[in-house]
Amino acid sequence: MFLTMSYRNVLGGLVCSLALVACGGGGSSGTDDTAEPASPGKESGVCGEQVGAVNQAALNTADCKFLSSYRLFADSGDPTAKANGTGTPYDLTTPLFTDYSSKYRFVFVPEGTQATYVSREAFDFPVGTVITKTFSIPADTAFRGPQNESMIETRLMIHRESGWVALPYIWNDDFTDAELRVAGGTVNVTTIHNGQQIDLAYQVPDKNQCKQCHQYSDGSTTGIEPIGPKARLLNRDFDYPSGAGNQLEHWQRAGILAGVPADVHSIETIPAYSDADATLLSGQSDAGLMALAKGYLDVNCAHCHRPEGGASNTGLHLEYWRDYETDPRKHGVCKKPVAYGGGSLSYDVVPGDAANSILHFRMASNQPGDKMPEIGRTIVHDEGLALIEAWIDSLDATTCSS
Template sequence: MLTRLFSVMLLGLASVALTACGGGGGGGGGGGGSEEPPPTGDVCSEASGDEINHHALMQKNCPRLSDYNLFADAANPTTDAHGGGLRYELTTPLFTDYTSKYRFVFLPEGESATYTESEVFDFPVGTVITKTFSLPADTAHRGFENETLLETRLLIHRENGWVAIPYVWNEAHTDAVLKVAGGPIPSTLIHNGEQIEFNYRVPDTNQCLQCHQKDSRMSLIGPKARLLNMNVDYGGGPESQLQVWINTGRLIGDIPADLSSIATIPAYNDEDAGLVDGMNDEVLLDTVKGYLDINCAHCHRPGGSASTTGLRLEYDRPFAGNESAHGVCKTPTAYSGGPNSLSFDVVPGDAEQSIMHFRMSTNQPGDRMPEIGRMLVHQEGVALIEAWINRLELPSCTPSDQ
């Protein structure tokens, strides 16, 4: 492992129940903080062997990630999960400051998730999802051995609904410690040959709910058919991820026999930015809609925290006939337009005059979008949206559109 250079603000430990967390925001980078053992007889001390501490997962936010015994190596939450935990990937990931993300789903023994066409799958009580954020020293060389663990978030389906618990890795990277108040983490990485210094940020629990709410309740974002319908190598070569879920009994329900018929968000990773100019209009729009879906639609959708803005960015909402819902010639409902007093979310043919492009391109508090979940500009995401807006051939926006 590379020398760990990250430190984290000491925010204290807590065992209070969290109502929400775990969406798109950054996390701590090499913690610090005390790690006192749980009191004798505490449910957090029950982990042993290769058995997950399911009892603790369902009722208590333990002080250390290792208290749940989710992984064979307590210092490596990216592989060798206990309890039948299965690694999963998304066709296009939510951007979080160029971190790598390692996701696992743990289902209760003998139970399954139920397929839904457009929304996240229906997971049974007892489900646990882990998402580990890891910062590469250089984004050109990813992989656990080239990265520094920042945080691991647990999303747990308890009897009263979903909760999420953030754990920040200590300086020694031997364990992750519960942090509930968030905070900045001084961090450094190299991207496209440029060294970037920034404060990677752990969101507080209210900020987490802002991204993860649907109809005022905690919800998931990633585990949808359109984002899971891809090939993943589980050690024997690439195979359909959804088919693996089906074959192992992890997914049941009214699943299309032909998985290729599922509307699937196309992959768009940073290395794909060089392909944007060569995309035809149809492929470009499809890629843009997928990017907006994973990065924006959890808020900009009916029932989301930004549902009153008029932006509706779900992938399955057709663009044709819903141009205004995608921002075209739409005036913002609760935003001044930035320092240049821009008038419309999307101005066809002119990204520089479009609020969407401006807010994605800035880091200024109050202007940047997403408002939380990133401290850096996603250069490749901006390039994608810019190409789309500049290529739009629609009637020009007029004052009457306001």
């Protein structure tokens, strides 16, 4: 079971702000924070139907006040297991860093429909698809799993006729339900990492910040898209109740994804990098460091730093598939910053010299205007920084010049 609320308070007063962002579009149900909160099970209209399978009608049309109104999970108080309908758990080879939180992900594709495989971008999901991601903070990062963690929020991305919308829900004190909020906020929480206590002011982004990360523009239209469900991040085994198996093959067998290559080994795949791997970096080859660093930068930075993203004008494009040898400047090598002053530093990446590279400096900073990523973290990811430092220092030293 999840940690009790009393334990959450011992861990530093987990919920000091109950404000979360509504990162997506509208809907038919009320979400006015100034109104008297409704009680779970007291919603009206399509959101008030509390019994049955997945509430597809509500997903398609309404921003329900309570997460339980969508009936996505058999136990409305546990969004980490036993999904209803086609709900399928998944994980990424290397996850986005969010203040050492654990994340539990599910995809729900409407019955009788399929997503279509796409080689580089997120899959083409049919209207009615919902993706859930639950953020939990462990009491100690050495001991993860729902029984050792305290849930903070569950975010939904729903594909409606008008496009993708994102809705975040914060969990109540006894973990019986989560409630939609429409403004960004701060959640104070404490965790232990590598034996050290970390007091976090966990930040939930506001509406515009959410679009900043999920923005996708094809040149004619601009909207938001999922970030995680891409082939290069999903091409790994997952421990299903029926046994471990490749996620892409499992999705295809389950009938929720079509077009997976016959040989999944042919798919260019981001290698796994976990916090524990930071202690092994000294044993990595230069090629190994390159692959790990490019994978980390892809999942943590490339949703903005690509031609279709919010940071397209910077010239720093960090997709994993982009070849380093033929395009080192796109990776920041000897490239002057475009949208950042740089201070005493002149180049995004100085080969062989992480200490004088803007990329390393901004990842190591927590100062507004300096830190990267700008949102999604409130502390430095030490293990990620160690990887990027090792990678830059492994590059053949070059004297950058104008």
